[in-house]
Amino acid sequence: MIKPPSDFDIELRMLVEAVYLKYNYDFRDYTGASQKRRVLVAMREMECNTVSELQSKVLHEPNGFAQLLQYLTIPVTEMFRDPEYFRAIREQVAPLLQTYPSLKIWVAGCSTGEEVYSLAILLKEEGLLERSIIYATDINPKSLEAARRGVFQLDRMRLFTENYQKSGGKAAFSDYYTAAYGGALFDRDLIENVTFADHSLATDSVFSETHFVSCRNVLIYFNRTLQDRVFGLFHESLCHRGFLGLGSKESIDFSSYAERFEPLARRERLFRKAMS
Amino acid sequence: MSGYVNRTVSPERQLAPLMAGRHIELLVIGGSAGGVDALVGLLPTLPAGFRPAVACILHVPADRESRLAALFDARAALPVVEAQDKQPIQPGTIYFAGPGYHLSIEDDRSFSLSCEAPVHFARPAIDILMESAADVYGEALAGILLTGANYDGADGMCRIRERGGLTIVQDPDEAQSSTMPLEAIRRCAPHLVLPLAGIRTVLPLLETP
Numbered sequence: 001m002i003k004p005p006s007d008f009d010i011e012l013r014m015l016v017e018a019v020y021l022k023y024n025y026d027f028r029d030y031t032g033a034s035q036k037r038r039v040l041v042a043m044r045e046m047e048c049n050t051v052s053e054l055q056s057k058v059l060h061e062p063n064g065f066a067q068l069l070q071y072l073t074i075p076v077t078e079m080f081r082d083p084e085y086f087r088a089i090r091e092q093v094a095p096l097l098q099t100y101p102s103l104k105i106w107v108a109g110c111s112t113g114e115e116v117y118s119l120a121i122l123l124k125e126e127g128l129l130e131r132s133i134i135y136a137t138d139i140n141p142k143s144l145e146a147a148r149r150g151v152f153q154l155d156r157m158r159l160f161t162e163n164y165q166k167s168g169g170k171a172a173f174s175d176y177y178t179a180a181y182g183g184a185l186f187d188r189d190l191i192e193n194v195t196f197a198d199h200s201l202a203t204d205s206v207f208s209e210t211h212f213v214s215c216r217n218v219l220i221y222f223n224r225t226l227q228d229r230v231f232g233l234f235h236e237s238l239c240h241r242g243f244l245g246l247g248s249k250e251s252i253d254f255s256s257y258a259e260r261f262e263p264l265a266r267r268e269r270l271f272r273k274a275m276s
Numbered sequence: 277m278s279g280y281v282n283r284t285v286s287p288e289r290q291l292a293p294l295m296a297g298r299h300i301e302l303l304v305i306g307g308s309a310g311g312v313d314a315l316v317g318l319l320p321t322l323p324a325g326f327r328p329a330v331a332c333i334l335h336v337p338a339d340r341e342s343r344l345a346a347l348f349d350a351r352a353a354l355p356v357v358e359a360q361d362k363q364p365i366q367p368g369t370i371y372f373a374g375p376g377y378h379l380s381i382e383d384d385r386s387f388s389l390s391c392e393a394p395v396h397f398a399r400p401a402i403d404i405l406m407e408s409a410a411d412v413y414g415e416a417l418a419g420i421l422l423t424g425a426n427y428d429g430a431d432g433m434c435r436i437r438e439r440g441g442l443t444i445v446q447d448p449d450e451a452q453s454s455t456m457p458l459e460a461i462r463r464c465a466p467h468l469v470l471p472l473a474g475i476r477t478v479l480p481l482l483e484t485p
Contacts, residue, residue, distance in 0.1 A: 031380075031382055031388045031390075032382050032383055033380035033381065033382055033388055033390075033404075033408040033411075034378070034380060034388065034390040034392060036411075037392065037404070038392070074390070074391055074392055076391040076392070076393070217391050219361075220361050220377075220388065220389045220390060220391075221390065223362075224362060227362070248376075249360070249361055249374065249376075249377055249389050250361060251360060251361065251362075254362050254363070
């Protein structure tokens with residue numbers, strides 16, 4: 001039974017197409033239900049009665065698209081989110097990374113940077129940070145800006161500290177930040193070798209010969225077509241037997257790349273490129 | 277004494293006219309405080325071979341691995357699993373929303389997960405599952421809202437009604453927590469208000485032979 005699309009669905013498709021044509025941001029293969037809700041929020045906040053009105057604003061007003069972009073992306077993250085993921089990296093991935101003289105790590109969809117700083121801390125404690133280059137990428141320039149700044153709300157430190165300890169952290173978490181600018185400013189040393197870059201998993205190509213790609217809670221917003229593209233990118237980017245980490249509810253099982261990665265820690269969503 | 281339940285007509289007879297010409301393919305059941313106990317009284321009564329899919333959502337703490345699917349799988353005649361991202365919805369299967377993520381239903385009748393902000397302090401939120409299900413299933417959807425201590429679910433039940441779906445709310449007078457059913461009754465005039473025993477009676481009848 002196929003029902004005709006509603007006016008809203010039609011307008012939404014046109015908005016997404018317009019954004020792609022004019023700004024080259026490709027949201028065409030994002031999953032529908034959550035995108036629909038975010039556009040509704042954008043309409044409310046940007047005071048538009050219809051999606052067409054929103055589209056007009058996005059096309060013709062100087063700040064329209066920058067504003068919309070903040071609603072279309074979801075900056076929900078925390079440091080050492082899902083501590084068992086970081087514990088598994090520490091215990092099962094880090095020992096293997098030790099065998100490489102230099103490392104390239106890609107945090108895809110790094111949002112406001114919490115995960116980049118978390119990984120940097122972990123790598124530092126495992127003696128790997130100095131030999132690592134980290135690419136931290138996102139499509140939202142505002143999020144990247146926040147990530148570069150590395151100042152997080154002080155009232156979140158309690159949660160972050162708890163996560164850090166559960167993840168097997170080896171130091172006192174407070175050693176990594178100082179209270180400044182009305183928040184917790186993280187050590188600049190941590191991001192000395194981090195390159196923050198504007199990058200779209202939907203339209204851009206890869207960083208080559210990476211050893212570890214961490215991409216968490218990004219793929220759930222993509223449909224299967226785009227998920228497949230992204231798994232393809234990661235497969236191409238990773239070196240022989242490289243590692244891939246996903247969000248706690250993300251799976252490679254339904255993708256056409258299922259056979260080309262093998263689980264290293266299934267529950268923690270860590271995978272390894274299969275022998276080819 | 278209850279002002280909400282029609283006690284002069286049996287639940288079966290109340291349901292019958294609502295089922296005319298209706299072919300239900302998905303049930304969405306939401307609950308919060310007291311919801312586990314209520315579901316224990318409901319899900320095991322669904323017979324093996326029941327064809328509609330069932331999606332359940334209870335507010336559970338985000339930091340805990342949900343054992344709801346395992347708990348009910350041991351008691352129900354139908355298979356019970358935690359809904360996975362991009363998983364196609366199969367008939368005759370009971371799905372539970374896992375902790376920490378919103379659960380939605382896509383146009384191609386698969387599940388999707390997301391991390392948007394909590395709704396009514398809840399993630400997963402009943403509203404989000406019900407609204408997205410209503411958009412996709414329309415008249416082929418039945419929404420059941422059980423006991424709960426917050427306002428989540430009322431918007432979802434309203435959307436189900438707007439899209440032509442069937443709406444059933446637990447009698448607030450017997451619900452462990454009446455806030456959630458009361459808000460839904462106030463906001464969207466559900467088709468049926470029934471005590472759990474009545475919901476148990478109509479549940480297997482939601483399948484059209």
